[in-house]
Every structure is written in structure tokens, then in C-alpha cells.
Amino acid sequence: MSRRRARTRERRSRQALAQLPWRQVQNPYSAIEVLTPEQVEQIHDASLRVLEEIGVDFLLPEACDILRGAGAQVENGGERVRFDRGLILESVAHAPRDFTLHARNPARNLTVGGNHLNFCAIASAPNVSDLERGRRPGNYEDYCNLVRLGQALNIIHLFGGYPVEPVDLPPETRHLDCVRAFVHLADKVTHAYALGRQRILDGIEMVRIARGVTHEQLLREPSLFTIVNSSSPLRIDGPMLEGVIEMARHNQVVVLTPFTLSGAMAPATLAGALVQQNAEALAGIAFTQMVNPGAPVVYGGFTSNVDMKTGSPAFGTPEYTRAALAGGQLARRYDLPYRSSNANASNVVDAQAAYEAEMSLWGAVMGHANIVMHGAGWMEGGLCASFEKMILDAELLQMMAVFLEPIEVNGDTMGVQAIAEVGPGGHFFGVGHTLERFEHAFYTPLVSDWRNFETWDESGQADATQRAHALYKKILSEFEPPPLDAAIAEELDDFVARRKKEVASAA
């Protein structure tokens, strides 16, 4: 693509959407701490007792061999693994406190750790919906459109899995089509599912091809991540463990996230759920370091609660927010990067979807999460990806990013001169101090409508969800994929074709 054409595209895409420019977000404010330092130590201590006395089931013989070799006690002929607290702490201490995640476009590389904040698109929903066509099972067309949206929205830093599961593609080769589509449509960091050894190895190779780097360079530069959910309580599945082993061996990023739903898969107390979350996370993280000391890993927290009357999972509850903040304190206890989520349980993109998302986001942001999974588009406790919610969440994320810009305080910004010029009873619209700042003084929203009631009423009374609908259609209609080197596209196509043949002949 010529530079001129690139510029034209750039201009067109800027006109399409008045959004924040791509930026890495940092949180300069102190984290909210809902646990006292003594409480953090209590939870730390109890979770080590769980690992010493109760143990965790690792459902893969190869994993048990690695664990035994590293000094863990593996039950005779079984899969129950108990850890001495010294072994856990020593292993976890090998993990890096921060690292760079490399994208195929180096301008999209991300720092994970410290006060860096990275927002993911939604991942892994089985259904998809929008206002026009309603709710439907996940499919490849919607998958591609959600990837396009995630690419077009600058505030989305990376993809945390398939935004929606394309169930119209055969499961054995779905990962090949999905990663290929991803590379064609986006240039941001992405994710592969730890569903057995081969899928992860395919994902690693495809990301290597997409970046156009050697195997050796890839081993030095984390470029792919995978979410590993323990099967709470206290169990990690075999296919997940195969993925963990290959990712750690290849120096790629494992995000170890217990899904500790208080009252169902974890105790019906926040303290108990956090003890269990911490035990499971530490066990998995220690395991990655036994595979490959120094491999990049992230402490994931996903503690929420069920509705005790019905058993329904709930998200963005007051319990959820406190658990998200406490999770950050625990991750920092071990100097590990932290992952949280933007979750809600609403069935419709309404006020509930928005307030539960905000409660989740405030927990993630002020808990100093480094990766916020499901940052945009998540509905129904993860069962549906919504196009309109993706746009609304982009607004929420942008607002957070601007909230995290420290107030600039100096002689010029304090404007005593301007206050004197305007004087008591005057107006600031016309003064130089205001005119100089006309364009960029304040956040410009994507979705929020600040017109007065009468103007809004006469212009058709669209609510935020309807406005988000129009916006997502517009973005898709104007979407142009990021440039991709023809040789890379070809190499990727060849790889996919070869692997599909192999899968077919193995069947």
C-alpha cells in the first residue's frame, strides 16, 4: 500500500469515529485496598495450608511427573498434588514482575505489569446478539465482525480469545481458521486456547509467521497468551495442562485464572473464595515455573458469587468488586501481573448491564489489573457477545483512560489570570484561556448524548443502546483491515492448508 493511500485511509478512519488515539494506559493512582496487610497475610497463609494439606488435582500424568521432579508430593499413582509452602514460594518467585507482549504490529506491543492497564475484547461467548437480528448462536461471520470492531476501537488493546465461538466451523480445525482470520483482520496481540498440545503449538507457529520472526526470536519475545481456568475447586484439566506446558516451554504467556464462584465452586464467603482462588492460582503459577523458570505468567482473579436462592451466577456485584480489588492485593503480594474482568449478568444492554460493568471495571482499574479480560462486549455472565455492548464498553474504557490522566496543575492551567480577566459575574466562553483549549479541553464521548431534552426528543429519542447500534454498523461499513505483508499471508495460508490436511488424514 502506498504511503498516500495509507494516509487517505488513516484520514478516513479518523473521520469515521471520533475516538481516543491508540495509547497504552497507566494507572497513576494508588490501588484501593479492601484488605488490611494482616488480612492479606491471613489469606496467603490459609491458601498455603490448602496446598499443603488438601492439594490440587493435576489431570495429566506428564504434569504430575514435572511436579514430582520439582519436589511436590504426588499421591501414589494418582493425580493429587500437595506442595510444601517453600516450594510454592520459591517457584512463584521465578516469575517476572512485568514483560512485553509482542503484536504483529510493533506499535501494538503491550507492557504487562506495574501500573499498566490493557483492555481485551470479549472472549468465548457461545451466542452473539445485536438489536437488528437478535440473539443467535456464535458463527464465523459474527466472529469476523467482532474482530473488526475490536481492531477498529483504539481503546481495545488485545484479544483474549474468540469474541464469539464460531460453532459453524468444525471444532478440529476451528482454531486454524480463527487465528488466520484474526491475523488478516487485526494487528493487535491475540490469544490461543489451551485445548490440548497441538492447538497451542499451531497457535504459537501462526503467531510466529504473522510476526515474521524466527523461532528463536519468538522464544525471546512473548507474543501469544492463553487463559487457563482451573476447574474449581482445586483441579486443572489435562488439555489445559498440555497447553500450559507448551506455552511455558515457548516462553509465552499463561494467565492462570481460577473461576471461583462463591457459593458454588468456592466457599460462600469472600474470604474463603479468595483463599481458594489464591491456592489454585499459586499452584498453577508454580507449575509454569517448574516447566520453565522465568516464563511470563499472570495472576488471574475471577471471584464472584451466585444468587443463593437460584444458583444463578452474578457479576459486578458488591462482592465481585471487593474480590477484584482483593485479588490485586494478592497478586502484588507475589509481585505478579494481575488479570481481572469487565463482567455483568444482564440479558439486555440496559442500565443493569452498564452499572454492573462499571462495578466490575472500577474493581479492575483500582485493583491495578494489568489485563482486563472481556473489556468490551460481554453480556449474560459470558453467554452472549453483544455488538452494542462492545461500543458502550469502549465508551466506559475510554472514560477510564481519561480518568487516569493526572490533573495538570501549573500557573497556566490554574488560570488565575483568566479568572481575573473574566471577573465576578462574567463568563469564560470568550476568553483566550478557553479559546486556546477549545478542541481538546475535555473528553469527547462516543455514545453519550448531552443535548437538551427537546433537541433529543425531536431528533428521534435514541437511547444509548440504539446509538451504539448505529455506531457499530458505521464502523463495520467503513472498516479496512490493517496492512499485511503478502508473503506472510501466503505463508500463513500454506500453513493452514497443510495443517487442515493433516487433521483430515488423522481423522
Add this chain to the structure above:
Amino acid sequence: MSRRRARTRERRSRQALAQLPWRQVQNPYSAIEVLTPEQVEQIHDASLRVLEEIGVDFLLPEACDILRGAGAQVENGGERVRFDRGLILESVAHAPRDFTLHARNPARNLTVGGNHLNFCAIASAPNVSDLERGRRPGNYEDYCNLVRLGQALNIIHLFGGYPVEPVDLPPETRHLDCVRAFVHLADKVTHAYALGRQRILDGIEMVRIARGVTHEQLLREPSLFTIVNSSSPLRIDGPMLEGVIEMARHNQVVVLTPFTLSGAMAPATLAGALVQQNAEALAGIAFTQMVNPGAPVVYGGFTSNVDMKTGSPAFGTPEYTRAALAGGQLARRYDLPYRSSNANASNVVDAQAAYEAEMSLWGAVMGHANIVMHGAGWMEGGLCASFEKMILDAELLQMMAVFLEPIEVNGDTMGVQAIAEVGPGGHFFGVGHTLERFEHAFYTPLVSDWRNFETWDESGQADATQRAHALYKKILSEFEPPPLDAAIAEELDDFVARRKKEVASAA
């Protein structure tokens, strides 16, 4: 009312609404600080320069006399007042750091200051709306219904003015009808408007009658509050000042709140708007202490920004949230209680209304606001009171109250025993540790619907706003006013009748 009947009523009202019990809310977490200590001092210093060099217009000769007597420089024959910084700081230092606000029902007394958080109902909207009847001008019937809702919702601690302006009542005697209705329908702390001396004196007397206390006791016990908005920039109106003088003289609470809309009535920078906010607040607060040293007063912050393209005011923006947090830091700089708000600019009770409200609330709560004005029901930047929003906001406030309960961490709550009992791969539904906590483990929502999509879909697909509508109707249909002593009701009626005659004969 007999005790038995009271119990029956209590039981019935509990059945009506599964809400949190009445409680005073405290914030045990550290405030979010968006300004460094050095930046707080810079803003402090610049605002004192504004008061020394530019000054504030006090549009009431009596106020200027008081100011001159206290040592401020009043322009010859004019209203422009300049303050030496020593005079400001010395005066402000007389204000109490906390105090009790007395309600007619002592169980509803409130502590204002420290980490106490008190949520107000919406105040002062000219319009009112609900899903059934749409948007309409404020009127007495809706006024009474909004007061009933505010009384019925336990999470609403006090009233900050008329929830909606009853424009069908004559303005000269409106305050008499409104305060009388308030005393009949509610037993929580209330507010009177500083619209000239006589209205405030009427309000003070009616609150005294409602409480059934002597004038002397009322002077010892703050029982009424008033919001005083400076007419930014740097001006305080005459009728407001008359109110301030009488409230301070009677040891009642003045909440001094500059409405510093950045880009319109204040500089188009957050730092500049905060300098001006601080100057106006300190000038007004110092004045209250010149009238009556030690009179209870609250530092109000209401800095938001306009949309620079249209001039429309915006609320719940990233700028708003930072200003709310910075305002708390400034109030604490002077050891003063702090007031913030739950604001949004949406024209409809939708996702925007919810996310802007959350951005405001997080600023208020984590800014350690002691009074959160417009806590429930505010829409359209204050131009409309919504019945549905009142219910939705009650949900938001309840969630905040539960978020502010520290996590209980001890051997029992950490549940290592239960984790051992369930073991890897098990389930917590049936164990004793869960069953013991079945009823009160987690927050029970008012509005949130956590059912799965299919159940929700089949049951009519009501969104959060529609559910809030049904809930407000139900609360109103079951409302019974709190007990009121017959002698007090009679004294209040006599007072209102006498004052109405006086107003009529004066006209």
C-alpha cells in the same frame, strides 16, 4: 399508633421490598487521591490569591457589613470583597470537622464528617417523568410521591430540597406546603431553600415544631440544612446570603457549593475550575464563621465541564470524576465535611444514565463525600426527576453500601475446613459452611435480574428501567407514612395557616 399496629406495618413494609435495612454508611477505605499533596497546596495557594487580588461579590449590604466588621476589605460603597489569606484561614478554622444532623425521628439522625456517607434524594428538578406518563412539569402530586419513595427507600438518608419543584403551588407559600407535606410523609432530615430571610426562618421554625423541641434545643442541635450555590464566577446572591446569615445564626447547616462548570462559569481546565471552586467555597464558608463561629458548614464541590462544541453541560464525565475526588482532597485540607453529587446528563433512563451515575458515585464515594446530593432520581443534568431512576439509583447506592463493608477474614470465613470437606472437583452447594450462610451470604438486588436468558425472555423481557417502574408503583401503593404525633401535626397546620394569612395580607 399501637405497638402492635406498628409491628404489623413494619412487617408489611419489609415484605413489600427486599431492601437493606436503614443504616449509616461509612467508608473504611482510603480515599482515591488524584492530586499530589504539592498540587493540593498549589491550588490552595492560587485560590487564596484569587480571594486577595480579585475578590468575590457579596450582593447584600448586610453581608458586606459583617465582612467589613470581621476585617475583610470591602470596596468603597460596593460589594466586591477581598480577603487576606490569614483572615480566610482563621475563619474557616472555626468550622467543626463533623456534627450531627437531627431528624424528627432520632433513629434517622446523621453524622456528617469523617468517613460517614449520607445519600440524599434528588433535589430541585423543574420536571418529572415516569415510563407511564412521560415527562411533565413539576407538580405537588409528584412532589409528594417522590417524597414517599425517598422515605420508603432505606438507603436514602435525607432530602436535599424538593425532589421536584411543584410549580402548581404559588411561589410565595410553596415552601410552607412543601415542608408540611415533607413532615407528614417522611421522618428523615430535610432541607430548606435559602431564598431570602423569611423562607429560611419559616423552615427553621417548622423543623423545630416537627421535632417537638424548644428553640434553645434547636440552636444546640443542627436539624436543617441548606444548599448555597455561589453564582459562579465569584459572586453570591442577596437572597442566598440572607439565608446563610439566618442558618448560621441558628446554628443550622450551610452547604456551600460553587457550581463551577469548566469552560462556562469557570476556566476550561480542571486545575482552574478547582482553584475557582476552592476560592468561592472558602469565601462562603469563612463568611458563615464570621456570622457565627463554629456554625456547621460543609464544603461543596460541583465542578463539571461543558461540551465545548455545543456549550451543553455534561456530568459523570472523566473530568467530573477527577474533580469530585480532588474536591474531597481540598475539603480535607481544611478539615471540613464534603459534599458531592450523583449526576448524569442523559435524557432517558438507559445505559448512559447508569454509567454516568456510576462515574459520579465512585468520585463521591472514593472522594469521601459526607453528603451525596441527588443520590437518587436525577436526570438530564438536573432538569428532570425520574421515578424509575430513583429506584435504579437506590440499587446503585445499596451496592456501594455493601461494597463498603470490609471483607471479614477469620478462620471461620476462610473456610479451609469446608474446602477440605468438598475437596478437589466437588461442589459447595450442600456443605454446612454454605448452608449456614444461605440467606445472608450476598447482596440481594432490588432491580438486577440474574435469571438466564431463556427464563428472562419467556417472562416478558423487562429491562432494568421497566423493572424499576413496576417497583416504584408497588412501593407507592403500599406506602404508609411514618407516625406523627397529633399535637405536632396540629401545631404545624396552625403555623402554616397563620403564615399563609400573613403572606396574603402582605401581598
